[in-house]
Amino acid sequence: MKKNLGIVQAVYPMPVLMIAAYDGNGKVNAMNAAWGMICAADKIALFIDEDHKTTQNILETKAFTVSLADKDHMDVADFFGIATGNTMTDKFERTGYTAIKSSFVNAPVIDEFPVVMECELAEVAETESFYCIVGKIVNTAAEESVLSENGKIDPAKLNALIFDQFQHGYYVSGEKVGKAWNAGAGLMKK
Numbered sequence: 001m002k003k004n005l006g007i008v009q010a011v012y013p014m015p016v017l018m019i020a021a022y023d024g025n026g027k028v029n030a031m032n033a034a035w036g037m038i039c040a041a042d043k044i045a046l047f048i049d050e051d052h053k054t055t056q057n058i059l060e061t062k063a064f065t066v067s068l069a070d071k072d073h074m075d076v077a078d079f080f081g082i083a084t085g086n087t088m089t090d091k092f093e094r095t096g097y098t099a100i101k102s103s104f105v106n107a108p109v110i111d112e113f114p115v116v117m118e119c120e121l122a123e124v125a126e127t128e129s130f131y132c133i134v135g136k137i138v139n140t141a142a143e144e145s146v147l148s149e150n151g152k153i154d155p156a157k158l159n160a161l162i163f164d165q166f167q168h169g170y171y172v173s174g175e176k177v178g179k180a181w182n183a184g185a186g187l188m189k190k
Contacts, residue, residue, distance in 0.1 A: 009165045013173065016069040016077055016161035019046060020099065020108045021057035028092040028099045028108045029053045032081030034163040036066070039134065043122060046133045050126075053085030058133055062121040063105035066135070067113035071159040071172050076112070078170070104139040114143040115153060115160075 014034040022028060031054040035047040044066055048055050058064045069077035076095045085091045092099065099108035104118045119135030126132070148154035155174050162171040 013162035016163050018067040019054050021064040023057045024060050029085040030080050042137050044135050050131050063107040065107045066117045068115040069161045114146045
């Protein structure tokens with residue numbers, strides 16, 4: 001029997017996304033966001049508040065990057081979620097991390113995170129219920145260490161962080177338990 005829990009954001013897993021953008025002077029800011037998702041073949045939607053420093057930078061420069069946080073960089077990923085660039089002017093510098101200007105958009109690529117999507121601002125969607133930054137993905141880059149033999153990102157090598165909304169924990173993904181568009185194929189024959 002299920003127990004009623006009230007209003008709970010019961011979506012799991014949630015990604016741990018590192019959003020980075022320059023301000024108008026070329027200063028890097030980054031934030032941790034779990035409320036983001038792919039919304040088209042070349043688009044990503046980030047449900048982030050308008051008052052974030054990173055959001056304001058995206059609106060100003062019209063570009064940003066989205067990196068996947070991994071286990072090896074969990075401390076900095078978490079720091080990007082608890083510190084605010086609105087009051088901490090040296091937020092990115094405190095980490096000692098390296099930001100390299102993207103070759104595709106006017107945004108920083110945080111070198112330490114293994115996978116990055118480089119995005120142009122495509123649209124801002126705002127309703128009574130949400131504020132959303134939509135980016136057009138113009139390039140995705142990945143460290144060779146997280147690629148499989150076929151040249152694609154291998155989740156087992158990535159050790160991507162997953163955010164747990166229930167208990168506020170970080171977990172690591174990676175175990176393959178089935179093949180998509182195949183695991184349920186037997187039911188098609190009924």
